[in-house]
Amino acid sequence: MQTADTIESDLKTLIVDALALEDIEPAEIETDAPLFVEGLGLDSIDALELAVVLEESYGVKIDDDPERNQVIFASVRNLAEFVRQNRAK
Numbered sequence: 001m002q003t004a005d006t007i008e009s010d011l012k013t014l015i016v017d018a019l020a021l022e023d024i025e026p027a028e029i030e031t032d033a034p035l036f037v038e039g040l041g042l043d044s045i046d047a048l049e050l051a052v053v054l055e056e057s058y059g060v061k062i063d064d065d066p067e068r069n070q071v072i073f074a075s076v077r078n079l080a081e082f083v084r085q086n087r088a089k
Contacts, residue, residue: 059088
């Protein structure tokens with residue numbers, strides 16, 4: 001079973017690779033920093049791309065619930081917690 005730190009590290013790499021972020025290394029992403037607007041400055045298209053990659057990589061399904069998704073995608077820590085709680089066993 002992956003530890004919280006491992007999942008968070010993996011997610012940082014996944015974000016950089018999936019979104020082809022050229023100006024940032026995974027280690028530079030702060031675990032608790034916002035992913036949207038300030039922070040990494042991701043947008044709704046990035047969220048859709050991430051949702052697809054998370055489903056492919058971890059078997060998690062992200063529903064069309066804007067309020068819940070805002071919480072899930074708030075930070076790498078929140079994403080990691082969502083993955084831990086919802087990943088396909």
